[in-house]
Each structure stands twice: as C-alpha cells, then as structure tokens.
Amino acid sequence: MYIYDSVKKTKLLFEPIIPQKASIYVCGPTVYDDAHLGHARSSLSFDLLSRTLKALRYEVTMGKNFTDIDDKIIKKVQETGQSLEEITTHYINRYQEEMRALGVQDADIEPKATESLEAIESMIQGLIDKDIAYVVSSGDVYFDTSKDANYGTISHKVGDDEENQSRVEHNSEKRNPKDFALWKACHGDEDICFETKFSKGRPGWHIECSAMIEKHFTHTHGSDEYSIDIHGGGADLLFPHHENEAAQSRCATGHELAKYWMHNGFVNINGEKMSKSLGNSFFVKDALKVYDGEILRNYLISVHYRNDFNFNEEDLLNSKKRLDKLYRLKKRVTPTKASKPNIAFQKAILEAMSDDLNISVALATIEDMISATNDKLDENPKDKGLKKETLANIELIDKLLGFGGKEPFSYFQIGIDDDTKEKIETLIEARNQAKIEKNYEQSDAIRDELSAMGIAIMDTANGTVWEKL
RNA sequence: GGAGCCAUCGCCAAGUUGGUAAGGCCGUAGAUUGCAAAUCUGCUAUUCACCAGUUCGAGUCUGGUUGGCUCCUCCA
Known part of the structure; x- marks a missing residue:
C-alpha cells in the first residue's frame, strides 16, 4: 500500500507501527449543523482507505471524533433554548444516519470531546507543568509555540516575522502571536463550562483530538515514535488544526502524533469552495432526498480524494450511468451463487486502490470486467461458472468500494411504488x-x-x- | 503581503521513478432488434494552458508567462 503523505508531500510505502495493524484517526465534524457534501467526501475518502487496508488484510482501527463543545454549538444553545446535549445528540444521529446512507462504515471509536474532558485536562495540566502551556489572567490557557522546536513542520509555515498579514488574533497576554488556546475560560452565566484545576472553562478546538488519540490509541497502536499510523482530515485542517495538534502531542507525550498524514480535497460548487461563510453549502440530507445514497456515494468517490471535487448534476448523472451498467450485468448473472472472484480482476482492482486509492484506475478495471463479461455472456448466456465468478466480482466491488450490493432488479426500481x-x-x-x-x-x-x-x-x-x- | 496547489479530447478523468497519452459520458459507423432499448465491435487528443531550457527522448524535470483555486480566521 502506498499513500501520499501530505506533510512529506510525497507518496510513501505504508509501513504501520505494528505489522498488519493500521490505526487511523480522522477529524470528524463539529456538530452544530447538518452535514454537507464536504463532510461526506472526507468521510468517504477515509472509508475507502479503511476498506482498502482491510482488503489488504490489515486489522484496521478507525477513530473519528465529534466536536460537541464549541462556540458555535453554544451559540445554538443560546438561540434555540435547547440543551447542549439535545443539539449535539441530534446532529450526531443525523450525521451517522446520513453517512450510513452513503455506505460509510461506522468508525470503531467515536469519541466526543465532552466525554474526554479528563484526558484533555490532564494533557493540558501536563503542558502547564512543563511550562509549555501558560494560564493568562482571564483563565485562558495558551500553548507556547516557541517551546516547540518543531512547530511548523506539519504545515511548513515557517518564519513568521509578524510582518505578514496573518489574521491571528492579537492578545497582549500571549507570549507569541502564534500561541493558541488550549482552554478557554468561562464567559459568564450563559456559557457552558467545566471545572478544572487551572480554570473553569472549556477545551479549545485542537486539544481534544490530541487527548482523544492519546486516550484511545497510544496503548494499543502507538510506539515510542508515533501515537498512530495515519491521521486524516480535510485539506483545510492542515493549518492550524493539525499543526497545533501535532505540537501539543509532541510536547505532551514526547513522540510524534502520526506517522502519516492524509488530507482530502474540497467539494466545490461552481468552482468555489463550499462553505458556510460563502452560503453555498449543499447538505447531504438534501442530496439524499433527490438521489439514492449509493448513487451519491458512487459519484462522490469517483474523483481521487486529493483533488478538489466540483459537484454538479450532469457529472452525477454520468457516474450513475456507470453504476447502471454494473447493475445491468448483475441482472444478467442473477440469480446465482457467488463463487470466487476472478484472480486477475481482484489483483488489478486491489493494485489500483493500493496506489494511494487510485479510484479512477479501479473504476476502469471494473469497466473492463463488465465489458468482457457481457461479451462472453453474449456468446454463452448460460455460462454458470462465469455467472458465479461475476457475482463474486461484484461482491468484491461492494466490499472494497461500497457499491453494487443491492438486489439488481430493485436497484432499477428505486422510488416506484x-x-x-x-x-x-x-x-x-x-x-x-x-x-x-x-x-x-x-x-x-x-x-x-x-x-x-x-x-x-x-x-x-x-x-x-x-x-x- | 506570505505559503501552497492546479491547468490532459466537447464534458468528467487516470497517467510512482522521463520512453512515446487509461477509462467513462457524448458523438459516430456497424452487429443484434419488427423498430427500439440493452449488449458487443470499430472510429473519435501526433497531443497534454503558453514560452524557453535540460535530454537520444518530457504531459512527466528546470526557469518564466498566463489563467484558476486554497491556506495564513471557524471550516471536511
């Protein structure tokens, strides 16, 4: 398995910390609103990674967190009058439902920030004890970036002369402009806060991931050098989120957070990044009203995970046609019992996915298989051995890529009463x-x-x- | 202002270590069909934004130009 490491900026042979075991941690959503297509793409990208590693017989442990305490959630609490838990539970359930509809396999570990407060507190306290973190008068706790010689090695953002137009907040109590909050002190009665030794408040955005990885992975998958094998997330998380995570973990634990870093590209609408602030978000729930989850999945994974993805209906219909062809073939070989997949096909599709998840080549091998099989079936429609093998091929596709698993006749009848x-x-x-x-x-x-x-x-x-x- | 990414057929999109352009959609010709649809077969980029360089050889490396995007602020 080769993967592209977005920190080293090169494709690397995947060599896990523990042979044949793979630990993956992906930054999940902040649950204050419905999931949009960008969340889906990230989820789908690492779902493919996990499925591929499993197909290569790795024992995969996948972790994906829910950020369930944050400014935006608190704002929603104040706006709606609902409790924090009501809001986060609602969106977590929605998220899980929608991702399942897209064929994303559940993560093995799904930690929430609010359930990891002890780990967060102890990590912050450890950093304070080492004087790498410091408490300011308000009660906020900051990470002193100057104490970490390797700060900047993740995102390669170096040499900040303060002359740049960086939009980092200016707080006179911060030792360095780049220092970031590990803990935010309580802001009055409306705020949602937790008691700790250093102050009453709540965790900053970055600390939870570090703490949760430490809590859930280090003892089972970590080493003296790294806590986990692969850390993933959207490309926009590289800085500052992952940079800061890496710094905290490095300073708190003495070893690097992840051996490999992977980042997925954005979903664009009309060539622009889809985001809240641009007001062009496309929610998964709305897409699912119009298209079946499998069709959406098939479309969203059809472009390599690192490239930006330009969402439009025409392309979606195009990829649906490809899926239709697979199901038409499945109709031709149904009903029968699957035997073993074709060796050459299996090898080709696995090889494609083993090359940093080269989905395009994988899909091309499927087209090949469909075409060749249809050809043979035209010649000999009753070839039982071929039918059994073909069904096994399709089962392999379903397992590896997550589509083609439906009963073929019903696939073509979705939405007909x-x-x-x-x-x-x-x-x-x-x-x-x-x-x-x-x-x-x-x-x-x-x-x-x-x-x-x-x-x-x-x-x-x-x-x-x-x-x- | 700083950092980085991208530019391949009408459209979508592959193309590690340079060796002579995958696949899909669309289009088109044919087989098949009562006619269609589905399926199969053939055709469809001397060319990889542009310019220059390195090389026996470059989409792939180097420099520059143009155009698009992202990050530096919450963001998948």
Missing part, C-alpha cells in the same frame, strides 16, 4: 401480446406510454425487463 409496478407489468404484458399478434403500432404505443412514465423497457432473452430512467 407497488401500484405503479403493477401497472407497468400490465402494460408490458399487453405489449408482449401485441407483439405476438405483430400489432407493432399497438406495441410501440404502449412503449411510448411507459416511456412517458419514465420507464425504459428492454427485450432480453429472458423476457422483457424494465428500468426507471
């Missing part, structure tokens, strides 16, 4: 009768009628089948 189905069947019967009588005017009229209903029909050796367009 039973009454309509009955009507369609009746019309097809009538058309077949007309065809037997060679009344082609009649049969074509029926086909037009079905077409007007959004139903396409195809006459096959096994009778007439239909698909929703």
Whole structure:
C-alpha cells in the first residue's frame, strides 16, 4: 500500500507501527449543523482507505471524533433554548444516519470531546507543568509555540516575522502571536463550562483530538515514535488544526502524533469552495432526498480524494450511468451463487486502490470486467461458472468500494411504488401480446406510454425487463 | 503581503521513478432488434494552458508567462 503523505508531500510505502495493524484517526465534524457534501467526501475518502487496508488484510482501527463543545454549538444553545446535549445528540444521529446512507462504515471509536474532558485536562495540566502551556489572567490557557522546536513542520509555515498579514488574533497576554488556546475560560452565566484545576472553562478546538488519540490509541497502536499510523482530515485542517495538534502531542507525550498524514480535497460548487461563510453549502440530507445514497456515494468517490471535487448534476448523472451498467450485468448473472472472484480482476482492482486509492484506475478495471463479461455472456448466456465468478466480482466491488450490493432488479426500481409496478407489468404484458399478434403500432404505443412514465423497457432473452430512467 | 496547489479530447478523468497519452459520458459507423432499448465491435487528443531550457527522448524535470483555486480566521 502506498499513500501520499501530505506533510512529506510525497507518496510513501505504508509501513504501520505494528505489522498488519493500521490505526487511523480522522477529524470528524463539529456538530452544530447538518452535514454537507464536504463532510461526506472526507468521510468517504477515509472509508475507502479503511476498506482498502482491510482488503489488504490489515486489522484496521478507525477513530473519528465529534466536536460537541464549541462556540458555535453554544451559540445554538443560546438561540434555540435547547440543551447542549439535545443539539449535539441530534446532529450526531443525523450525521451517522446520513453517512450510513452513503455506505460509510461506522468508525470503531467515536469519541466526543465532552466525554474526554479528563484526558484533555490532564494533557493540558501536563503542558502547564512543563511550562509549555501558560494560564493568562482571564483563565485562558495558551500553548507556547516557541517551546516547540518543531512547530511548523506539519504545515511548513515557517518564519513568521509578524510582518505578514496573518489574521491571528492579537492578545497582549500571549507570549507569541502564534500561541493558541488550549482552554478557554468561562464567559459568564450563559456559557457552558467545566471545572478544572487551572480554570473553569472549556477545551479549545485542537486539544481534544490530541487527548482523544492519546486516550484511545497510544496503548494499543502507538510506539515510542508515533501515537498512530495515519491521521486524516480535510485539506483545510492542515493549518492550524493539525499543526497545533501535532505540537501539543509532541510536547505532551514526547513522540510524534502520526506517522502519516492524509488530507482530502474540497467539494466545490461552481468552482468555489463550499462553505458556510460563502452560503453555498449543499447538505447531504438534501442530496439524499433527490438521489439514492449509493448513487451519491458512487459519484462522490469517483474523483481521487486529493483533488478538489466540483459537484454538479450532469457529472452525477454520468457516474450513475456507470453504476447502471454494473447493475445491468448483475441482472444478467442473477440469480446465482457467488463463487470466487476472478484472480486477475481482484489483483488489478486491489493494485489500483493500493496506489494511494487510485479510484479512477479501479473504476476502469471494473469497466473492463463488465465489458468482457457481457461479451462472453453474449456468446454463452448460460455460462454458470462465469455467472458465479461475476457475482463474486461484484461482491468484491461492494466490499472494497461500497457499491453494487443491492438486489439488481430493485436497484432499477428505486422510488416506484407497488401500484405503479403493477401497472407497468400490465402494460408490458399487453405489449408482449401485441407483439405476438405483430400489432407493432399497438406495441410501440404502449412503449411510448411507459416511456412517458419514465420507464425504459428492454427485450432480453429472458423476457422483457424494465428500468426507471 | 506570505505559503501552497492546479491547468490532459466537447464534458468528467487516470497517467510512482522521463520512453512515446487509461477509462467513462457524448458523438459516430456497424452487429443484434419488427423498430427500439440493452449488449458487443470499430472510429473519435501526433497531443497534454503558453514560452524557453535540460535530454537520444518530457504531459512527466528546470526557469518564466498566463489563467484558476486554497491556506495564513471557524471550516471536511
């Protein structure tokens, strides 16, 4: 397995801390609003990583956190009058539901910041004891970036002369402009705060990840050099979030946080980054109202995870056509029992994914397999061995890439209710009768009628089948 | 102002160590079909934003130009 390390900026052979075990930690969402397509893409990217590593027989431990205490959540609490827990629970449930709809496998560990306060406090206290962190008069605790010689090695942002136009907040009590908050002191009665030895307040954004990784991974997957194998997240987290995480962990534990860093690209709408501030967010829940989760998944993973992804409906329909072809093949080999996948196919698709998740090549091998199989099936429609093998191939695709697992006839009938189905069947019967009588005017009229209903029909050796367009 | 990324067929999109441009959609010709659809087969970039350089050889390396994007503030 080769992966692109976005800190070293090169593709590296994946050599885990413990042979055949892979620990992955991905920064999850701050749960104050619904998940948008960007969350989905990040989730999907690391889902593919996890699935690929599993297919390569690694024992994968995946961690993904929920930031459930933060300024925006508190603002929502104040606005809505709901409790913090009500809000975060709601969005966490939504998030999990939607990601599952996209075929994302659940993480093994899903820690919440509010459930990790002890670990957070002890890590901060440790840093204070070493004088790497300091408490200011307000009660805020800052990390002293000047104490970490390696600060800046993650994002390669070095040589800050303070002359740049950095928009770092200016706080006179900070020792260095780049110092960041580990802990934010309470701001009055409206605030949500926790008691600690240093002050009453709540964790800063970066500390929770460090603390949670320390708490959940270090003893099972860590080493003297690294806490975990792979740390992932969106490209925008590289700085300052991951830089700061790395600094905290390095100073608190004496070893590096992650051996490899991976970052996924953005989802753009009309060529621009999708974000709250631009007001062009596209929520997963809205997309799921229009498109089946599997179709969305198939589309969102169709571009390499590191590239930016330009979301548009035309491309989505394009990728749906590719998925349709896979399901048409599945129809041809159903019903049967899967045997073993084709060795060459299995090797090719795994090799593609092992190369830093080269999904394009993986999809091309699928096209190859579909085409070759259809060809053979045209020659010999009753090749049982081929059918069994093909079904196994498709099962492999489902396991590795997370699509193609549906029952093929129902795939083409998503969103059609039973009454309509009955009507369609009746019309097809009538058309077949007309065809037997060679009344082609009649049969074509029926086909037009079905077409007007959004139903396409195809006459096959096994009778007439239909698909929703 | 600082840092970085990207630019490959009408559209989407691969292309580690330089060796002579995957795949899909669309289009098109044919096989098949009562006609279609589905399926199969053939065709579809002498060329990789532009300019210069290194090299026997560059989409791939170097320098420059143009255009687009991101980060430096919460952000997947």
